Amino acid sequence: MSEEMETPGIESRIPTPDLSCPKCDNLLPQGLGIIQCVMCGSKVNVEHEGTKRKWREEKIGCPVCSKVLVVGVGKRPANLQCSACQSHFVLKPNRPKIEISCPSCNRKLRMNKKPGEREISCPACEAEFKISF
Ligand SMILES: [Zn+2]
Ligand SMILES: [Zn+2]
Ligand SMILES: [Zn+2]
Numbered sequence: 633m634s635e636e637m638e639t640p641g642i643e644s645r646i647p648t649p650d651l652s653c654p655k656c657d658n659l660l661p662q663g664l665g666i667i668q669c670v671m672c673g674s675k676v677n678v679e680h681e682g683t684k685r686k687w688r689e690e691k692i693g694c695p696v697c698s699k700v701l702v703v704g705v706g707k708r709p710a711n712l713q714c715s716a717c718q719s720h721f722v723l724k725p726n727r728p729k730i731e732i733s734c735p736s737c738n739r740k741l742r743m744n745k746k747p748g749e750r751e752i753s754c755p756a757c758e759a760e761f762k763i764s765f
Pocket of ligand 2: 715717
């Protein structure tokens with residue numbers, strides 16, 4: 633399985649809350665604002681002041697010079713500029729990970745948590761199996 637392409641930047645440590653779709657009860661994709669349920673297609677308006685406040689107050693280290701910066705922006709991704717070295721970088725949304733074990737070789741695998749069903753092929757034994765959240 634190949635990992636998704638990543639844009640350069642660092643990842644926020646603060647996830648959005650896990651919310652389920654009010655219509656079909658499946659896990660909604662991460663994020664705030666208008667979120668579309670991948671299972672039933674309904675659009676849900678997700679607002680969460682507590683998360684936005686934590687996002688504004690989050691402290692991160694500049695990926696270039698390591699200076700500690702307060703983000704000050706209540707959204708993710710956020711385009712930031714370091715006040716010390718002037719580098720531009722992107723603070724990406726937090727991607728929660730879950731740990732599963734391969735049903736064939738029992739090896740522990742860390743996956744990005746995403747709603748819906750996915751087919752996984754185990755990097756150790758190449759067994760294919762399905763996961764869903
Ligand atoms: Zn739904
Ligand atoms: Zn810097
Ligand atoms: Zn395996």
